[in-house]
Amino acid sequence: MAEIDLSSIASPADIRKMSIEELRQLASEMREALIRKLSVHGGHVGPNLGMVEAVLALHYVFDTPEDKIVFDVSHQTYPHKMITGRMQAFTDPAHYDDVTGYTNPKESEYDLYSLGHTSSAVALAAGLAKARDLKGGKENVVAVIGDGSLSGGVAFEGLDYGATLGSNFIVVVNDNQMSIAENHGGIYADLRLLRNTNGTAEPNLFRAMGYAYRYVHYGNDLRSLIDMFRSVKDSPVPVVVHINTMKGMGLAAAEMDKEEFHYSGPFNPQTGAPLNEQPESDEPTDYSELFARKMMAMMKENRQIATITAGTPGVLGFDAARRREAGKQFIDVGIAEQAAVDVASGLAKAGVRPVMGVVSSFLQRAYDQFSQDIALNRQPATFVVFYGSMFGMNDETHLGFFDIALLSNIPNLLFLAPTCREEFEAMLEWSVRQDKTGTIIRVPGGRMTSNSEIEILEDYSEPIYDIVRKGGDVALIGAGTMFGNMQKAADILEKEGIAVTLINPRNLSTLDGATLDLLKDYRLIITAEDGILDGGFGQKVASYMGDYPVKVINLGLPKEFLNRFSAKELLSECGMEPEQIAHAAR
């Protein structure tokens, strides 16, 4: 077979002219290009390598962009981007950063949504299909969702509604037998049964929800996929096409270790060995590792402590070995943040001490459960928030600076912002031994810092600010991550002979009125936080001080969906570099 010039593929029209043989050749070359790029650039390895054929087959059969495809999470859309006008971003290293890692309507008319959270594609597509029916259109509407994403509640809600459309609605379930880590949930036994019986078994989750059902056992075989998609194209009723694919296909290391290669940094394309591996260290070098070691030690000492994740054990530092060792005390509910918070509530109610680790951007799915089932019911569960910072993830779909505004305004819910490793550990230990309150502990952003002089409290339930230095008529209040820069600003000012009061507020959910009252005759208070200003900590201070003569300047992030920003530049744009803070104080 002659090589295909990848740069000649400008749109799906270019592949629709191809024979199956040519498509196979194309798939093979695309996979090679993907491995090349991923090995130097990093990215979602497994999801994309597993979906090369299915994406080609979809665009081969369906008349995109008139026919509409919504990809769930959209972390599997590198092949889709390659054949919809963005090939160069995958073949030319100088252009590797031209595209984002997710679908993005600003890049292409083939991308319907900027989408990075799981489980929403089915409901979004159901809306597109319903609109088509109201407008009298005829296009196909396709949702593509992975088995791992199926555990999210909104996926089920979308399937439930979609089944009632009574018209064309095609849900492709990409079953690669993995979530980010292994799957957890009752539905996965049914998916296995369906795979093992070539789709013939009952019970069948999808039929039970009202869908016609088709199964493709060789989900990486172009012929099988194309035949199946042709058979459901223009289907007059909702249908689920369940395809069995291999995550990481074509890269031996990724086929072997699917969890490691779900998302990976640069690696050796032959061996799969990571290029930038951290050397083993006796001391934990990041908060994930610190958290995991701490929880392992606490769980060993007390069998009634449990660690919970909603499908992201790696974020918590719980690799497969630790999960095995923790046994029944480690709970992965699958990608299901709402259930995770409620399971934590149930555990706490029954006397177990649950600690859930959760990514800032994903916890927002469980607001109702935080409000009703933790806070209102005063259940002493602990939630450790990772990447809650401008120094966390920087895709517009995964921002980590909305969580203070989201959770600190819930009554009865303690929001703690440790400033360093020692304070984080102390707060975590305290939260697990108390039974007064549900507690959020927001892991500081950026590199882990240590401060052996940090003042540790016996009890963090009441708001007690730490007045680290006292002096002058300017007060600097630095929350969480931002305490460090406030401290540096204080150092600068002190060198200039300006005495300042430096405060670590610790608690972002309730003001320490007694301490704030001490500041009411100051000339200036500056607050800084690693989160949006709107609805955050500083505005509460400004409101409290509104009736006093003291001026208040709140520093923090703008209320914007920033995309692929530089945290360093952002820090400076927000005036939160130490020298800028010092300047504002002068």
Added chain:
Amino acid sequence: MAEIDLSSIASPADIRKMSIEELRQLASEMREALIRKLSVHGGHVGPNLGMVEAVLALHYVFDTPEDKIVFDVSHQTYPHKMITGRMQAFTDPAHYDDVTGYTNPKESEYDLYSLGHTSSAVALAAGLAKARDLKGGKENVVAVIGDGSLSGGVAFEGLDYGATLGSNFIVVVNDNQMSIAENHGGIYADLRLLRNTNGTAEPNLFRAMGYAYRYVHYGNDLRSLIDMFRSVKDSPVPVVVHINTMKGMGLAAAEMDKEEFHYSGPFNPQTGAPLNEQPESDEPTDYSELFARKMMAMMKENRQIATITAGTPGVLGFDAARRREAGKQFIDVGIAEQAAVDVASGLAKAGVRPVMGVVSSFLQRAYDQFSQDIALNRQPATFVVFYGSMFGMNDETHLGFFDIALLSNIPNLLFLAPTCREEFEAMLEWSVRQDKTGTIIRVPGGRMTSNSEIEILEDYSEPIYDIVRKGGDVALIGAGTMFGNMQKAADILEKEGIAVTLINPRNLSTLDGATLDLLKDYRLIITAEDGILDGGFGQKVASYMGDYPVKVINLGLPKEFLNRFSAKELLSECGMEPEQIAHAAR
């Protein structure tokens, strides 16, 4: 059969001694007492009348409170309250208000949670069961969930996780063939199939999720229920017991009109006729009726406008007749707020103009969808928030004053707070004809007010405050519902010769800096809002003004889960009566 003295039932122990005959007599007397109370007091009629036997059978068979029962929504727990020490609250009119309408641990050790939102019981109970397993306990854990609540995503997440427990976990699905209104979703065809085949059919949703499955066709027959509950008691594996009950049983009117009697005010116990019915009126007298008429008119004029609800059509003023008339343009996705918001996003993306009506306390389940699928993707869908006010519902589980803090801090999402009928209508009309932004419109609380002089804008997308009066050095900014009291306060002050600037901010998501800058040399700004202060509107103003000499006083509600409060008293406690505001200004 001799009458049973209801007042002799102090705990479930008292019913466990009874024969089936005696239990039947008890059920009959309890139902009579319920109808008597409900007919003068109002409450959840249908859910409770339908569950008298099932609740008795559960407490008869299971060893509560050691065995644990979590009731979903808990609006069906009046019979449960009657036999767990609270009978007097259902038999003695002087004590009718002694209990809340939901389970409440402050009332009884038999009540595990203060719970009023749907769909969470399964995941909460799964946490209780997991805790039992970690602690080596032996008790049964039972979740009771209605068919209507099953459509909520967290119910599915909880079922999915619960199936993996591998131990005792009993889910009673109370299938009364109704949500608040009729059910919507693909799963309901399966439930019907199961009912029609005495539970024998495939596909079976519950088996597909990994549960053993039992079916009770006569779910109001004590013998059948008791036999079944006995057969699953101490089950070593997760099991679903699907019971077929009659909503409203025993009250003919409630059996006939299940939607009307889901929740009802006082009624004639013979005929079911409402006692406090509003007279028919040419003019709408509340915002639900206004909204429905408005939407019906707009949808008739433009077939590409759609109205969406997540299972609460009545709140939107869409009774069965209107739903029929609206046809395909009225969308009920079932109790599934996340999907509702995503369906709205899909509709908007495809050019339809969707308007979702939603209860303030329930919209919080869809925060992630508001953030990701509406705001980040800038989809011009409209969300009309009902009961977003201290004058809305006053159960601690249904509070409506957190929505400003929750939604106004999301980027790219316009939060409008109309102050009267005319402004509400203008904002709704504008939102449907524009395509710039997703829009929240918060219905004002309390009685509908009219203001024919209100200034209407051509475009509400930019923050432009309405300076209703200008004068003096005190500015009163009254948001939404609170504008009226601010206006009265201004009147009081003007009579005293104090000139004030009175402002209707209209937009609570972005400050109108130009207008606020005009106030920077004022002596005082007072803001008032019908929501919690923390994370709300006023604190943004205080922060903006922090660097200026002007004093700022923010009025609003405390960050607390208030329960069964008097809105009038609360208003006064918050200093938001007109005279109090005037006093603060002086």
